[in-house]
Amino acid sequence: MNVADAVIVTVSLAIGAWQLWYFLGRRSSAAPGEQLKAGTQEFRITLEGGFSPDLVIVEAGRPVRLEILRGEVDPESEHLAFDNLKVTKTLAEFTYVPVEFIPSDPGDYRFYCGTCDGYVVAQVGGEAARSNLGRGHQKHG
């Protein structure tokens, strides 16, 4: 083995080891979510022969933002309104239209267009419920 061969072998081994470390080595995740703020509860809803999802569960008293994509051209589905909330919106076709409001009290808030409806369900105690998750399973063993 001449010097050039030895260099090739050494470089190959070094690159092999390095790339294994580079690609497979454990590292802390970038966790871009760390900078996120708790607050607005955002949902994407598609309107295409009906709202999908037609039920969203939110925490009462916190801002809600629905982004509604109207995937149909039926003129009846152009206008969106809410019961118990002074919110109305014109839905453009194939575009996400934001609808923002704060449901102050727990309960069901119905939203509808000319052809179908859905519900925003406002609740309290979501964080406690999340932290209690698994308790139900433990109870029945």
Next chain:
Amino acid sequence: MAERRIVLPINGMECGACATTVQRRLARTEGVRRVHVNFTTGEATVLSVDGGPQAADLVKAVREAGYDSGGARVTFDLAGLHHASSIARLERALGEARGVVSARANQSTELLEVEYVPGLVTTRELEQHIAAVGFSIAEPIEERDPVERELLRQARAMQGLAWKFALALAAMLIAVVASMPLAGESTAKGGDVVVRLLTPLDAGLRGAWPQLYQLDRLWIQLGLLAVTLLVMFQSGGWLYAAARRNFRFHTADVNTLIAVGTGVLFLYSVVAVAVPAIWPAAGFPSDVYFDSVNGIIAFVLLGRLVETRANGRAVHPVLGLKALEPTVATVRRGSESQEVAAYQVRVGDHVIVSPGESIPVDGTVVAGDSDIDRSMFPDGPESVAVGPGSRVIAGAINLTALLEIRAHTTSRKTALWQTVRIVEEAQFRKGVVQKRVDRLVGVLAPIVIAVALAAVVLWMLLDQSSSAILAMLAFVTVVVVAAPSAVSLSGPAAVRVGTGRAAELGAVIRGGDVIETMQRVDTLIFGKTGTITEGTPTVTHVVGAKRADGTTVNPAEILQVAAAVEARSGHPLATAILASAKEKSIDVPGVERFVEMPGRGVRGIVGRFLVEAISVRHARERSLQLGRLTKDIDRHVLQSRTPVVVVVNDVVRGLIILSDPTKANAKEAMAQLGQMGYTLFMLSGDSKATAQLVAKETGIDRVVAEVEPGNKADEIKRFQEDGRVVAVIADGIEDAQALAQADVGIAIGAGSEIAMQASDVTLPGSDLQGVVTAVQIARQTARTIRTNLMFAILYHLLVIPLAAGVLYPVTGLLLTPMIAAAVAAVAPWIVVANALRLGSFNPTTTT
């Protein structure tokens, strides 16, 4: 009374018993009529009376039971996901983001579904996370019709790949021809298969075009460099961009391997052109490999073209279902009929369907008599006669005469559309095996690079005489040949085609995880009424008891009081008793203080009397005097009939005998399932004698009888505690708890949305042969996944050593980078083509 349907996501369920717990808690909420909880999908479907509980009340009940209802899901259409081998990385990166509960990607559909906690993360932030990991959201296609949208998406993908491939192919041909004068006396290319194959062409070309051989080598090399650069930017630019993004995020995939392979060859060639003396000085030949670079890119693009086309065909089962529904409908509004888009049909509209047209929505015929073809749900005769009052489903074809139908649903709420939606959702559901495969694929590329570098080292250590250039070629060949996405496509392609074909055959399977669990099932437990039997019992006898004065109670009187209390129950026996009374024109009085006693019967006040219609078992529990009726009971039970005891003011007044015949092909289906190795049980609320007779008649091994509806889930749990993996086949409505507790819940005769939501497998038809079909296609799909995986693994085990040059010492032949690229182009196509075979799967039946 109108019903409201609410579907709630349930978080925190870890087993079937959790589903049963949630189901029981929700059922206790006032105003709730029926509840189904599906452990597999993590959803509860609640039917309540209109004006009943708010969804907020139901969420509260779920939380009180120790679970949660909340969260949200969003689906992103990702560009180029199909060709990435880094699903695990994408899912992991998203899964680690704050507020994200889970992320599931599907390469076959190029969709990413993210479950998140609203308030902790927004959809825009999720998009930022996706971009940060190196993926981009596909441009939305403004097309309302989903079938057209999917076809447009495919056409655009094909078009984009086609011109890139055409350019790379032309460049490859030019490079191969122009490289011939350069190959000349190169020793390094002596073992090159391509060079050997082209030697005759070289001789011919030398004679036909001698001027080519007189051109200056440098000019040829510079020309090839320019052409190759063009191809690398125009045809392969996306590939290098993807590899660069991967590198930034410490990941490697198929694109990385191709980029590394072509990059090494290109840089070597550029140095050979720019400083011709440098390689010979280091012991390397001064060859250029532009032909290989162009060839690799061309073959990679060819592979993706073929794969994209094959994947498009894999979508067709779902598209085929979607295409069954018409896009336009004729609606009668007032005195006028007008043609509208199908999605504009509203509940209550009267829809006119001419012969030859498809029915646009589910509904009831209000006028006209015709035959319809409902072959999309192959559970019975293709042609069915319908008339006023008949229920019809969207997608069926009206055959003979004009029909007027009152719409029950909009076009997006039909049974057919629900089937399509569930089949589409099924693509996201991965079994344990697929999750492991995704993790393996995520680390495959760096391992391949390591193996390729190990090959270089071995070449240098073992073959002292060979040129180092052969080691470099072996390196490139290994990384190129190991690049195909066959491993990652093995499962998704098969699940996609398998669930699509199952839906075509009338079995809606919820996903890859269900298919996987079905392979472990060893025990099938059938419900009786409506599952093994027709579920539509009829009254065959009414027997009056002897009064104290020796007279016999009038059968009409017995039927009258029994019908009065049964009128408020939805049980099939109650329906039959009521129908019998009406048929005999018996006036049915009203009932007050009605009480349903699950598994025991019903009671209520009729006039001044307490009337009960109860089971024989319950009558015996209460020590009611049956007298000579005992003989009648025994006689009818021995003929598989069900007696109902009618009691007035605690005195037995008579019996109503009902018969529910077993389904026509139940015996054949049981025999087939028995031959497949399953232990068959029947779980019934009926008396032991009746249940055992039905079981014997149909060939079921064992019976668990006299089980109250509320205890069926506990019975299933006992089977599971004995180590059995259980599939329950039952009526989706009456046996919801048993279905929820089962490892696999199969709802039979369940075309409604609620039943589909509740079960892991839904059989819209009532034919038990559907169970055989579901089991067979699930087994076939699992077999296809295994075959695909085995092929993909064998492929890597076989071609990597070949590419590394194990045959070179014996044969003197080397697999070259260009041949490796061609081989790699074929591998994914084989996997997808194997999955496509499921599209023509037909179950074997004995009927």
